Amino acid sequence: MNVQTVSVLLSFILILALAAVFLRVRGLAHEGRDYAPVQGNAYRIRAFGFWFLILVGLPISIWLFRENPYTAEAAAPQVINVTGYQWYWELDQSEVAAGVPVEFRVTSADVNHGFGIYDAAGTLVAQTQAMPGYVNRLTHVFETPGTYQVLCLEYCGLVHHNMIAEIVVTEGGSDG
Ligand SMILES: [Cu+2]
Known part of the structure; x- marks a missing residue:
């Protein structure tokens, strides 16, 4: 079960719990x-x-x-331009070196999206908003080589759950 499936199930359970609370309050409303x-x-x-x-x-x-990513130094040797679309990500580069800062310049072509980067264990390592008309800069240093997933963190329509892209982080130092 991946992160998205867990969050869908969790949301559904919480919605049912909330509905139960409202029904109980409604039931008790007649009592003085x-x-x-x-x-x-x-x-x-x-x-x-x-x-x-x-x-x-x-x-x-x-x-x-x-660890505030927005105050990290701007002189990042590796730059990835990211655009969010309904419903996919466009990255002008998907391979970076570990140990070197990466500056993501994130925007959107249509509606607001949430640009979230997850490591192989499904842990969120960095995120920013993808907004039409703005370029948000996010600097992150990948310490561990491997394949990272980009997921959308803001509900943006019917196929929101399928906005998945990959970033491959290679051993740093050689080609940068
Ligand atoms: Cu979305």
Whole structure:
């Protein structure tokens, strides 16, 4: 099962769960309840949510920003021009060397797409938006040689799931 199939199944399960919550709320809507005890519970949940975000969410957010691709140096020796189309990717080059920065110049010919690069294990390694009328620059250093997949990260229509391209990363140093 690949990443896309898992995300489709997960989305479907979450949609069903959400629908179940709405049906339950609708079912309970006829019951009269005293306001005060409900309010007390809601305040407790709100206080928990507030401190959870401050104590857990904030450190995680700061930690995730430790590698910010948008501040990486612009002098990248390897450049790949990327254009997103409904529904495929066009890369003017699909082979780069490991260990050397790659600058992706990403745009779109029609609607917004999400340019996401995944390693062989299915882990997202870098991503940016592909937007019509703009060129977004994303710099990434591939440390591990191998075949990487490009998937679309923004729903862009009927065949969105099939927007798959490949980038081959070779051992760095020799031909660059
Ligand atoms: Cu898409």
